[in-house]
Amino acid sequence: MLETHKRVIYKVCYLYASDTEHLNDLYQDTVLNLWRAYPAFRGDSSLSTWIYRISLNTCISYLRKSKSQVEAITLPVNLEISDENDGGKSSQLHELYRLIHALNPLERAMILLWLEERSYEEIAQIIGISKNNVGVRLNRIKDKLKKMSNL
Numbered sequence: 001m002l003e004t005h006k007r008v009i010y011k012v013c014y015l016y017a018s019d020t021e022h023l024n025d026l027y028q029d030t031v032l033n034l035w036r037a038y039p040a041f042r043g044d045s046s047l048s049t050w051i052y053r054i055s056l057n058t059c060i061s062y063l064r065k066s067k068s069q070v071e072a073i074t075l076p077v078n079l080e081i082s083d084e085n086d087g088g089k090s091s092q093l094h095e096l097y098r099l100i101h102a103l104n105p106l107e108r109a110m111i112l113l114w115l116e117e118r119s120y121e122e123i124a125q126i127i128g129i130s131k132n133n134v135g136v137r138l139n140r141i142k143d144k145l146k147k148m149s150n151l
Contacts, residue, residue: 016059
């Protein structure tokens with residue numbers, strides 16, 4: 001299960017981590033929480049939805065516990081996702097992640113799920129809000145990102 005969903009867990013943790021060490025700590029905490037919670041998994045939702053929810057809750061709980069929250073988090077220098085033939089897509093991706101890091105934790109979670117092409121219903125189930133509220137909030141988040149990119 002962990003091997004299958006490893007990328008998803010890292011992606012969630014990445015949006016809340018300030019550096020590689022912090023990313024690895026969040027990942028380990030998430031895996032531990034998944035391990036502890038698995039016996040109580042009832043199958044009311046899909047396994048991936050449950051993993052997203054545990055991952056997001058772990059990361060958001062960590063932020064709540066830490067006294068010093070960072071407004072904007074820069075990408076680690078050692079993260080290289082560029083391709084010479086990508087036509088500038090890697091710089092756009094870096095900019096997108098930079099902007100997403102500036103969002104509050106709930107906004108980050110929602111935009112991550114939307115970027116993962118999760119349905120509004122599944123996002124609502126993971127975040128714990130109504131499906132209609134997901135649509136409204138996602139539109140506001142997209143507008144916020146557009147404004148932030150124009151600054």
